[in-house]
């Protein structure tokens with residue numbers, strides 16, 4: 420008898436987990452002595468509501484207490500703001516957690532989940548985590564396409580993920596197309612509408628999905644406090660879902676999955692409509708300005724309805740996305756490389772402060788003007 424451990428005998432993760440490329444967050448480092456402008460993670464340049472900050476600080480004396488495991492006050496605040504039944508809202512540690520829980524509840528080994536070619540990477544990670552098969556639907560003009568999604572539906576399809584608007588492309592599907600998708604999907608397929616950027620959209624043919632959730636038992640809408648509400652650091656997301664979906668999520672989620680300081684700050688942020696309006700106005704102004712200015716430099720810009728834009732660079736060395744990324748980083752301007760999204764010639768730029776936006780345009784002008792090689 421030998422006590423030496425046999426090297427093959429060790430705990431092994433589910434095989435599909437080894438297919439996952441771990442998510443790489445946006446960079447946040449600049450060269451020494453250069454002012455950093457982090458434009459790589461779609462964070463708001465306006466910060467959190469001062470009321471949310473105060474509510475967060477007020478929790479400092481109660482850190483030993485477990486939070487309310489049902490996030491009751493937060494669900495009530497969300498319900499009041501959007502006219503929703505709080506019983507049909509589930510909160511999570513970011514909408515990332517909600518996406519993972521939905522996948523855990525509705526897909527398993529061998530099941531299929533569909534998302535779009537340049538869709539948000541978390542869907543793939545969530546599906547592989549439970550042993551399900553990620554199925555990619557092609558896009559048209561970097562935009563989700565209902566017919567392409569429907570063409571991928573098989574008897575094994577359990578879920579469809581649609582980021583609307585999508586990150587990192589910034590494109591969106593009009594409400595009529597999303598409705599057509601729901602009406603064409605088999606009733607057993609769960610449609611997850613990820614509306615992380617809904618508050619930024621100003622198009623009148625857009626809808627985040629509230630009406631569809633109210634109408635169809637197989638539609639869920641996920642939302643987040645990380646983007647326009649400026650609370651990414653507190654990890655708060657939520658979904659509005661049919662009763663049976665909420666029931667499933669409440670059975671499997673961690674019993675205290677949202678912290679008390681997050682709940683308190685989230686309530687205050689939800690109630691500060693003026694702060695959200697200011698963030699919307701800032702975004703609308705600078706989204707238009709950056710799109711025009713950068714296009715004028717000869718850089719392709721995908722029209723976006725979110726708080727970020729996708730920039731298309733040439734493929735030749737010296738002028739490509741990699742060179743642009745290095746050039747901007749030297750100036751403290753940190754954008755997001757999106758090769759992991761199969762967009763190797765692109766960079767994603769978050770709409771920043773007025774100062775940051777102007778610096779980006781100046782730097783890109785310099786980059787485009789310099790001679791190659």
Ligand SMILES: *Cc1c(COP(=O)(O)O)cnc(C)c1O
Nearest residue numbers: 513514515539586615643645656
């Ligand atoms: C940022 C983002 C989210 C939000 O993630 P959180 O976990 O709530 O911070 C969800 N979906 C998409 C498409 C996003 O870009």
